[in-house]
Amino acid sequence: MEKFVPLGNEALAQGALDAGMSGIYAYPGTPSTEIMEYVQRSKEAAARGIHRQWSANEKTALEAALGMSYAGKRAMVCMKHVGLNVAADPFMNAAITGANGGLIVTVADDPSMHSSQNEQDSRYYGRYAMVPILEPADQQEAYDLPKYAFELSEKHAIPVLVRLTTRLSHSRADIVRGEALPENALAIPANLRQFVLLPAVSRRNYAHLLEKQRDFEREAEQSFLTRYEDGPDKSLGIVACGIAYNYLMENYPDGCPHPVLKIGQYPVPTRLVAQLVEACESILVLEEGAPLVEEMLRGYPFDSGKVRGRLDGTLPRAGELNPNLVAKGLGRDVPEPGYTTPDILVGRPPQLCDGCPHGDTYRALNEALEAYSKGRVFSDIGCYTLGALPPYNAINSCVDMGASITMAKGATDAGLAPAVAVIGDSTFSHSGMTGLLDVVNANAPVKVVIVDNQTTAMTGGQDSPATGQIEQIAMGLGVPEEHVRVITPLPRQHEANVAVIREELGYEGVSVIIARRECIETAKRRRKSS
Amino acid sequence: MKYDIILAGVGGQGVLSIAAIIGMAAVDAGLRMKQSEVHGMSQRGGEVQSHLRIADRRIFSDLIPAGSADMLLSMEPLEALRYLPHLSPDGVIVAEQNPLVNIPNYPALEDVLVALRAYPQATLVDGQGIARALRATRSSNMVLLGAASAFLPLPAADFEAAISKIFGRKGGAVVAQNVEAFRQGRGLTTTAQAG
Numbered sequence: 001m002e003k004f005v006p007l008g009n010e011a012l013a014q015g016a017l018d019a020g021m022s023g024i025y026a027y028p029g030t031p032s033t034e035i036m037e038y039v040q041r042s043k044e045a046a047a048r049g050i051h052r053q054w055s056a057n058e059k060t061a062l063e064a065a066l067g068m069s070y071a072g073k074r075a076m077v078c079m080k081h082v083g084l085n086v087a088a089d090p091f092m093n094a095a096i097t098g099a100n101g102g103l104i105v106t107v108a109d110d111p112s113m114h115s116s117q118n119e120q121d122s123r124y125y126g127r128y129a130m131v132p133i134l135e136p137a138d139q140q141e142a143y144d145l146p147k148y149a150f151e152l153s154e155k156h157a158i159p160v161l162v163r164l165t166t167r168l169s170h171s172r173a174d175i176v177r178g179e180a181l182p183e184n185a186l187a188i189p190a191n192l193r194q195f196v197l198l199p200a201v202s203r204r205n206y207a208h209l210l211e212k213q214r215d216f217e218r219e220a221e222q223s224f225l226t227r228y229e230d231g232p233d234k235s236l237g238i239v240a241c242g243i244a245y246n247y248l249m250e251n252y253p254d255g256c257p258h259p260v261l262k263i264g265q266y267p268v269p270t271r272l273v274a275q276l277v278e279a280c281e282s283i284l285v286l287e288e289g290a291p292l293v294e295e296m297l298r299g300y301p302f303d304s305g306k307v308r309g310r311l312d313g314t315l316p317r318a319g320e321l322n323p324n325l326v327a328k329g330l331g332r333d334v335p336e337p338g339y340t341t342p343d344i345l346v347g348r349p350p351q352l353c354d355g356c357p358h359g360d361t362y363r364a365l366n367e368a369l370e371a372y373s374k375g376r377v378f379s380d381i382g383c384y385t386l387g388a389l390p391p392y393n394a395i396n397s398c399v400d401m402g403a404s405i406t407m408a409k410g411a412t413d414a415g416l417a418p419a420v421a422v423i424g425d426s427t428f429s430h431s432g433m434t435g436l437l438d439v440v441n442a443n444a445p446v447k448v449v450i451v452d453n454q455t456t457a458m459t460g461g462q463d464s465p466a467t468g469q470i471e472q473i474a475m476g477l478g479v480p481e482e483h484v485r486v487i488t489p490l491p492r493q494h495e496a497n498v499a500v501i502r503e504e505l506g507y508e509g510v511s512v513i514i515a516r517r518e519c520i521e522t523a524k525r526r527r528k529s530s
Numbered sequence: 531m532k533y534d535i536i537l538a539g540v541g542g543q544g545v546l547s548i549a550a551i552i553g554m555a556a557v558d559a560g561l562r563m564k565q566s567e568v569h570g571m572s573q574r575g576g577e578v579q580s581h582l583r584i585a586d587r588r589i590f591s592d593l594i595p596a597g598s599a600d601m602l603l604s605m606e607p608l609e610a611l612r613y614l615p616h617l618s619p620d621g622v623i624v625a626e627q628n629p630l631v632n633i634p635n636y637p638a639l640e641d642v643l644v645a646l647r648a649y650p651q652a653t654l655v656d657g658q659g660i661a662r663a664l665r666a667t668r669s670s671n672m673v674l675l676g677a678a679s680a681f682l683p684l685p686a687a688d689f690e691a692a693i694s695k696i697f698g699r700k701g702g703a704v705v706a707q708n709v710e711a712f713r714q715g716r717g718l719t720t721t722a723q724a725g
Binding site for chain 1: 540541553554557558562563564565566567568569570571573574575576577581589590591592593594595596597608609611612614615616617618619632633634635636637638641642645649
C-alpha cells in the first residue's frame with residue numbers, strides 16, 4: 001500500500017471518508033481548513049459524490065450537517081475554535097435533538113493563538129452541551145477516530161465533539177489505513193418529533209440526555225483513546241489529555257516510571273481518575289489549552305494541594321505545551337539550550353504581500369480620512385487585519401467575524417461619526433450582512449469598505465460565498481444604489497479612489513464602497529494552472 | 531537512530547517543500563517521521579518554521595525539545611539566528627547566505643553572517659547564486675537541501691528519488707534542474723567534509 005503521511009487534519013478527513021461519511025460542511029479557519037480541503041481534493045470523495053462545498057459560515061455548516069444526520073447519513077462539520085461561537089446555537093440545541101445518522105462536530109483549537117484572537121478551549125463547549133468529546137493524541141488516532149465516533153454517535157443518538165489542537169492539525173506522521181465502510185442509506189428518524197424542539201419535546205429529550213451521561217462516561221472509560229498505564233513510582237500520578245501525552249512520553253522514551261492516565265475521551269472517566277488519585281501521592285495534570293480537568297480534580301473549596309498543573313504555576317497558565325515545559329513540570333532537569341539568540345535578531349511579523357490590493361485600499365482610505373480625527377476605523381478578520389501594523393496603521397479594531405460593521409454602528413450611535421468598517425468579501429458574507437441591515441435600518445453614517453479580493457485569502461484562497469453578488473446584496477439590504485460604489489485598488493487609481501471615499505465620508509447615511517481586485521496569490525495560481 | 535531538524539525561513543520560501551522531500555525520503559527508507567508545519571497568518575511574509583523528526587522507532591512529540599535539534603536548516607540567514615536555542619550544542623547549521631529583506635529594521639547583513647560563522651558547525655551556502663547559474667532560480671532550496679543532505683542519515687539517492695517523485699508531475703526538465711541543484715549543493719558540504 002502507498003505510504004500515507006498525512007497532517008492530523010488530513011488523517012481525520014481520510015478516516016471520515018473510510019467511515020462512510022456522506023457529507024462534510026465547513027467554513028475555512030486556521031487550524032481546521034485542511035480537513036475540508038483534503039476531502040475536496042480526494043478523487044474517492046468525488047467519485048462517491050460526497051457533499052464537500054464550503055458553507056457561508058459555521059452556523060449554516062453545522063445546521064446542514066444536522067440536516068444530513070436527520071436524513072440518516074453520516075456527516076461531519078469542521079471549524080476553528082472561534083467558529084464554534086458562531087455555531088453555538090445549533091451546537092447546544094443539537095445536543096437536545098440528538099442525532100440520527102452519525103454526526104461529528106470537529107473543532108480545531110489554537111492554543112498560543114498562532115492565527116487566532118483567543119485560545120478558548122472547545123472542551124468547555126462539549127461539557128456545556130453534555131455531549132461526548134474525543135481528543136486524539138496523534139495522527140493514527142485521528143485517522144481511527146471517525147469510525148468510532150460515528151458509531152458512538154449513532155449508538156447513543158448524540159452529536160460527538162472532536163477536539164483537535166494546532167500541533168496535531170498541522171503535523172504529519174506516517175500512519176496505517178484501515179478498511180473502508182459503505183455509506184448509510186437514507187433513513188428519516190423513527191420518531192418524527194425528535195427534532196421538533198417544542199418545550200414538551202425538549203424537556204423529554206433533555207431528561208434523556210441527562211440519563212445518558214453515565215453511559216457517556218462509561219464509553220469514555222472504555223474508549224480506545226483512554227488508557228491507564230501503571231508505573232512503579234507512585235510518588236506522582238499523571239493525567240495526560242490529548243496531545244499532552246506525547247510531550248510526557250517524549251521525556252520518557254523508555255517508558256514512564258509513574259502511573260499515567262491518558263485521557264482521549266470525555267466526560268472525564270472518574271473511576272480511572274479515582275484509581276490514579278488513590279494510588280499516587282500527588283497528581284500532575286497535563287492538558288493542552290485550559291485547565292479543565294485540573295479544575296475538576298481540585299474540587300474547590302476542598303483543594304488538598306495534591307493536584308498540580310496550570311493553576312498552581314507548575315505549568316504556564318496560558319499557551320500551548322511542549323516537551324520542555326512538561327519536563328519542567330515533572331521536575332526533571334532541563335538542560336539549558338546551548339545557544340541563545342544574538343542581540344541583533346529582530347522579529348519578522350507577517351505582512352501584506354507585495355502588490356496586495358489591500359495596501360492600495362488602505363493608502364487611499366488613510367488619505368481620505370486625514371480631514372477627520374483618528375480612531376474611527378473598525379475592521380475585521382482576514383489578511384486586511386494586517387493593516388493594523390506599519391506602514392498602514394489604518395485600523396482600530398479586530399474582534400470577531402462581522403464585528404467591524406456593527407461596532408462602527410455602535411460608535412456612530414455614540415456620536416463618533418462618520419465611522420468606517422473595513423471588512424473582506426468572505427467575512428461580509430459570513431457575518432456582515434445582518435449587521436449591514438441594522439445600519440440601513442438606522443441609516444447610520446457608517447462607511448462600509450468591503451475589500452473584495454474575491455476569495456477567502458487568509459486561509460489559503462478558498463471560494464468566497466458571495467463572489468459576484470456583493471453589490472446586489474448591499475442594495476438588496478437597502479443601501480441606496482448611488483451609495484454603493486466600486487473602486488479598483490491599484491496605485492494608478494489612487495487619486496480617484498481617495499475622491500470616492502471622501503465623497504462618501506461626506507454623505508450622512510450608509511455607504512458601501514467595494515474595493516475590488518483579485519488577491520494576487522489566487523491570481524498567480526490561476527495563471528499558473530491555465 | 532533519531533535525527534531532528536528545524537527548518538526555517540520566511541513565508542513563501544519553500545520551507546515546506548524541503549520538509550516534504552526529506553520526509554518522503556525518510557518514509558520510503560522505512561523510517562518513522564513527524565513533521566509539524568506552520569499554516570495561517572505567518573505564511574504572509576512572516577517567520578516560518580517546521581519541526582522535522584525522523585527516527586527508526588516511534589516518535590512521540592511533534593515538537594523538537596529546545597536545545598536538542600541535530601540540524602538547523604534555514605532558507606534565510608536572519609531566520610537561522612532565530613532558532614539557535616533549538617539547536618543542540620553538537621548540532622549543525624546549514625543556511626542560505628542571501629537575505630530576504632522585507633522589514634525596515636533588518637540588521638546589517640555582515641553582522642548576521644559573522645554571527646552565524648561564529649558557530650563551530652555552520653555552513654553558509656550561496657544557494658541563490660548557484661541556482662541562478664543553473665538558470666533555475668526557484669531551485670535554491672534544493673541547493674540548500676543538497677548541502678544539508680551530507681549530514682543526514684540517508685543516502686543521496688534517496689533524496690534524488692524523492693525529488694523525482696515530488697516534482698515528477700511538473701515534467702522531466704524540472705526534475706533534472708532540481709536534481710542538479712541538489713547535487714551542486716551536496717558537493718559543497720561533501721568536499722568540505724572530505725577536506
